[in-house]
Amino acid sequence: MMQSDIFDEIKNIDEVRKIDDLYLVVDGEPNSEYSVESIILEINKKFWTITVNHNFDEIELKVYTCLPNKAIQQRYSNNLSSLKGLEIGTMFAIVNERGYTDGIKLMLYDHSLKESKTNPFFAVLTIIASASGVQYELRKTGVDTYLV
Structure with a gap:
């Protein structure tokens, strides 16, 4: 079994992980051709920074x-x-056959829907490492919805 240590900094922390804010850090102008260097999630007054280790x-x-x-x-x-x-x-963690962590998937929930007895699943945010930075995709449908 392949293992990844990407979540070591947040492992075993018992808290609700609510996204208070979210930023992209870009190389270049946002209105032109640019690459995303990192995605920053503000959660519980801490900043989770997702980047690529280019080494x-x-x-x-x-x-x-x-x-x-x-x-x-x-x-x-x-x-x-x-x-x-x-x-x-x-x-x-998305781990390749050589044991490198190529990306992560985050299951996102809207718990305000619980009151209406609707499934709180919102979407899956997939973040992948690429040579130019990080690539991301937000999907509300697909096979990932079966992971709920």
Whole structure:
């Protein structure tokens, strides 16, 4: 079995992981051709920064108590801002056959729907390491919905 240590910084922390804010850190102008250097999720007054370790072409998750200066200067709101207020449920590491962590999947839930007795599943956010930075996809349908 392949194992990944990507979640070591947040493992065994018993707290609700509600997304308070979300930023993309980009290389270039947001209105032009640009690459996403990192995705930052603000959760419980901490900043989960998802980046690529270019030495290994592997996805990394680091937790900070304040934003790094570069992130402050290059961050901007984006089409993922609709994820504010959602909770992260199960997280999966995407590990290749050589044992490198190529990406992660975050199961997202809207627990305000519980009151209406609707399934709280919202979507799956998949984040993958690429040579130019991180790529992401938000899907509300597909095989990942069966992981709920």
